[in-house]
Amino acid sequence: MKLQESSFRSGLRSGTTLALILMFLVLIGFNASGAALLARLFGQTTLSGQLPPAIFGIVFIALLAVGQGISSALASRRRNAARPWVSSFAAAGLAGLALAVFILVMGSLYQNGADFRKTLYALSPAYIKFLTVDQMPIVGAAISLAVMLLAGGLAGLAAIYLPFGTYWQRVKTMFVRFWNLDGSRSLRANRYFKFGLYAVLVLMCFFVPRVWGSYWNYVFGLVGIYVLLGLGLNIIVGLSGQLVLGYVAFFAIGAYSVALLNAPIPHNLMWGFWAAVVIGILLAALSGFLIGLPLMRLRGDYLAIVTMGFGEIIRVLLKSDLLTSFTGGPRGVQDIRGPSLFGQSFSSDIDFMYLIILAVALALFIASRLQNSRVGRSWIAIREDETVAQASGVNTTRYKLLALALGAAFAGLGGVLFAARNQFTGPEDHVLMVSINVLSLVIVGGMGSVPGVVLGAFALKGLPEILRELANYRLLAFGALLVIMMIARPQGLWPVGRPSLQRKEAPDSPTENDKPNQEAPNG
Amino acid sequence: MTALSSVSFKTPQLVARIIRSVIGIIVVVWAAMRIYNVLFVNQAYGLDTWVRFGITGLIIGGMYALIAIGYTLVYGILGMINFAHGEVMMIGTFGGYFVLEALAAIPAPTLANPDLNFLNAQPLLSILLAFLAGTLAASLMGYLLEKIAYRPLRNAPRLAPLISAIGASIFLQNAVQLLFSPQLRDYTNPDALARGTGWSIEIAGSQVLVTYTGVLSFVLSILLMVGLYVLVQKTRIGRAMRAVAQDKKTAALMGVDVDAVISQTFIISGALAGAAGVMWGIHNGLVYYFLGFIPGIKAFTAAVLGGIGNIPGAMLGGLVLGLVESIGPAALGIDFQLKDVIAFLILVLVLIFRPSGLLGAASVEEKL
Structure with a gap:
């Protein structure tokens, strides 16, 4: 009817x-x-x-x-x-x-x-x-x-x-035709063209932070840190398929390692920023491994809830009086000293922007290399069906732990940068909402997709700053977006192209040619 | 060669098992030492204090149990964690709050007391109306939640409904915050049920207060639990629910309207959460948009503790969790700020060591 x-x-x-x-x-x-x-x-x-x-x-x-x-x-x-x-x-x-x-x-x-x-x-x-x-x-x-x-x-x-519909169709066909033209294809495949593109990108990364002022450095620094976090969580959730809701715990470990090692109160250790970076990353990776060990039996939503429990435990502990003498308690740690390079202070907003760009570039490189490696394929196999993966000879425990440790390491780096840039960290920086933000950006971008993470971070962290009139409604939109994405577009804004089975038989199939191009800007 | 490969295959599992056992032994020994210390060496608290903790625990535990039943019912039928259940409870608290506020604004003057309002003139009826409103609001919310956020994902991959539920939870919190302001408000009780008033019993030479609100909450939660048990075991709706929980397809073939049963499940669990929400408001006295989060997580812990999917398990789990949470910090001799940590630790430990919970649900091991 x-x-x-x-x-x-x-x-x-x-x-x-x-x-x-x-x-x-x-x-x-x-x-x-x-x-x-x-x-x-x-x-x-x-x-x-x-x-x-x-x-x-x-x-x-x-x-x-x-x-x-x-x-x-x-x-x-x-x-x-x-x-x-x-x-x-x-x-x-x-x-x-x-x-x-x-x-x-x-x-x-x-x-x-x-x-x-x-x-x-x-x-x-x-x-x-x-x-x-x-x-x-x-x-x-x-x-x-x-x-x-x-x-x-x-x-x-x-x-x-x-006839708007026909106009739209015409523009679309024109674009597709141009994209598939021999000339544009060979241009995109040209080494010198690619090199030129990278050179422009690098020059932009060098000059833009100097030009656009501290406000945009702040906003895009935050976007960059969330790209780091997103790439890490993407390894855990997007590739190996373990839904972890306590990701903020690893972020907190990174942030507190730079805070405790490099601030006058509570310990006055002053080991320097670079040592803190290394220690923060290692500690986060180690804790990812240790938390993962007893949880390897759990799957899906149980893992999500348990890891969320861990995240909350860490936050409550940081807030409690029990650890005040060690971590500064509810008031957090102030005056975290920034990095210095060759005896010079290297902690203006521009310097931090460079640092973040460098970290993001490195992370993008590692993440996209990992994704296309043997390890990445094992993760995807585990994500698709753990039992089948195990039966096919994938050591699921080992690879799941590896994913957790690596993802945690990215979060540790993000936490170190975040705390050092703000010169402050406290329990309120490490609430559940951070985990959920990162998870949303991974999902909105497309689970398992590296360019999707970048897009998601811009959409969820950059866009609210640009649309600042709507700032009050950001979380509301987040929630609605998660539901709508799950119903209408579960694959995300920029989904990963599945490796085609017919690669060898049909060398000029569109998937073959589109895939390297999609991922070229990340390297 | 085969032996070697099988060893390398099993090693991580073995290591994990060893680590699990070590963690378990450490936790048990540490807890036993602390409890021994508090009970026999320090003797920091008298019997009256322990009774006080116990009463608090039972009251809170009753609320946890009601909310936990909602998690368990939904998990039993859909196999998903309704992450937004705490928010459903919060909506119930708000429903009761607005009714009580409205009743307090209606004048009902008598000759003796010209300033009397309806709330104080008819305290019993007012409370009843508040519970009715909270229950209705929460069950409507549960129904809508299922219809909008979960039904389209019935056949989606496993993580999709959970993520959708997280989204719905964030949405509801913020919608309530934007609609009704982020401030904390006092719950308006009738004077007869004012918080902090009650019977006082003498135990070990000191007075222990049993609040009216607490007794009301506890009695009502027990009544609701019994009612739910009867509903599930003895009625047609309950039989349909049990059938769908066992096997959706077969139930549909036997003429059960699966969609309707799922809606009913959400309505029932919403109603229980709503009742718990009004109790929460009346007993604890504060209402704000974020209030559902912590009870939601605690109740989920309770459901897991009792064995998720198992209704008596959820009831037992709620009461046990409430007791452990109120007695635990004192018994272990740690800071009362850390009572949330105890709840989360219980959750983590139960899932690591006994995922099927205290009473155990048959199919959990497979679902894990």
């Missing part, structure tokens, strides 16, 4: 979903932040704690309606329903109606002096005024309804009757 569903009804159905989502966004105050982001696009900065001009709020809901209108019109057309644009009008109209009713009710209540901030945190009087477009509630409601209805409906009409 669903096949015969009319455009109007399907529009109402998707409109209900949009209306619920819209109500949720309104209640958490997202409209103001989205509008502030739009306002910045138009060159108007909004101070924090203030609201952008109401017109941007209207643009924001119009954009939502446009998205919904296009998607429901296309969905109705896919079902061959008559007049698919009707569903756009229905969906956007229903969502607009819900918003209008909300604005009318809340606007009237607030005009009479009501204040729901004690219960619904986001609903400040200024925000309600912003939602009513600085008009009477009834006028604001009418404007919102009209804008949503028109924007959504017209977008649906446009999507159906204007």
Whole structure:
């Protein structure tokens, strides 16, 4: 029966979903932040704690309606329903109606002096005024309804009757054709071209940190550290298939080794940064090995929970009074001394950026080499089916331990850099959320994919800094993203190409040629 | 040659087993020494203190047991850890909180007391309404959670539902934080059930307070556990649930609507978690968006301790965990800050040494 569903009804159905989502966004105050982001696009900065001009709020809901209108019109057309644009009008109209009713009710209540901030945190009087477009509630409601209805409906009409689809197809075919042209292929395979590309990349890495100022050095330094962590966790989760949720424990070991070895309080050892790097990496790898040993029997979600338990134990211990004399307790360790090179201090933000770039390049090299090695293939075999891997002669225990130790070593390096760069580390740097962030970036990028990790780190750590109006909603988006990725695109944004079985028979099959190119920038 | 290769194949397992045994012996010996020290050498606490710890443990343990049942039911049927279960409980706490707040705002003046509100005029009815609201909110949340985040992943690889559950958990925490503000709020109890009031019993020459809220929580949690046991063992729904837990395909062939049973399971486990959430609020007195995390992990520990997939095991595990957690730090003579460490250590140790838990579920070893 669903096949015969009319455009109007399907529009109402998707409109209900949009209306619920819209109500949720309104209640958490997202409209103001989205509008502030739009306002910045138009060159108007909004101070924090203030609201952008109401017109941007209207643009924001119009954009939502446009998205919904296009998607429901296309969905109705896919079902061959008559007049698919009707569903756009229905969906956007229903969502607009819900918003209008909300604005009318809340606007009237607030005009009479009501204040729901004690219960619904986001609903400040200024925000309600912003939602009513600085008009009477009834006028604001009418404007919102009209804008949503028109924007959504017209977008649906446009999507159906204007040939956007064909344009998009044409651009896509053009791009694919160019990518597969003999000329472009041989150019990409050319040694000198590749060399030139690397040279440009290296020069960029050298000059860009000097130019773009300490804020971006901070942001991209963080992205770099998360690339390191992601590469390490990618070995554990993405390649060898062991879901570890306590990854932050290894990060903490790295951070605390530089902190304890190289800060005046609590121990005043001052062994220097470089010794701390080596010790931090080794200690993290050793702890990965030791924690892994008793856990080799566990698989899947049990391993996840146990490792999460380990991570929490370490955090609680760091926070407790028991270890205060040894690790500085809840207040952490201050004044961690940065690295020095040839007697010169080497710890400005630019120097740290170089250090991080160097570490990331090294890690990328190691990770991509490992992935294509015998070891990497054993890990993938274990990930796919541990029993079968064991039966095929893979020493599963050894390789799983190796994955844990190596992944932990990457985290140790990340922790050392993180603590030394901040000149501080404390228990609050090592909460469960760090593990979950890293896991999300591995999953969003594509499990087992090295370029995916880089992409994921940019998307999850770099993007929130760029979209800083939406900073409050970062974790919310994280959570939603994890669920949506698992349902809609479990392979991630940049999935690994599977090694093709027909390699030898068909030497110019596309997988053969695409694969080295995809991974070339990492080396 | 074959002997050599078989040796090198087995060595890591052997090493792992030796390491496991060494860890086990160290832990047991250390714990025994500490307990001996506290009980017989230091004699730091009198009997009254131990009774106090025991009462606290039983009250908290009852809540853990209710939440743990949710983990166990879902694990038994879907074979997945519902990581967002703690958040379901938190939603229940909030549901009860809002009802109590609303009732406190309704005036119900009498001649003797013109400032009386509904909450204090009808304390029993108010508490009942709060429990009802919390239970309803949490079971609705459980239902939606399954429908949105888990059902599309029914046939996905093993890790997908767990990751989706982690995502749902983060989402719910932050949604509640953004909706209702990140601040900690006091749970509004009726005056008759004010926290810190109760009966006082004399033990070993000193007064031990048994709070009303604690007794209410404990009695209610026992009642709910008995109710759940009857539901699972004696009713049609329970029989369908047991059938689906054993074999989904065969149950479907026998005419059981598997999807409906899974939804019911989430609703039931949500309801229990919601009740536990309202108890948590009434007894502990604080409500905030992050409150579900720690009880969630603890209850999972309890479920694993009792043998995950095993309902009486979850009940036993919850009570045992509650007792160990409240008595443990004192008995081992360590800092009370470290009670969370004890819970996590128990989790880790149980999974390492006896993954099937205290009462044991038959199929866990295969599922590991």
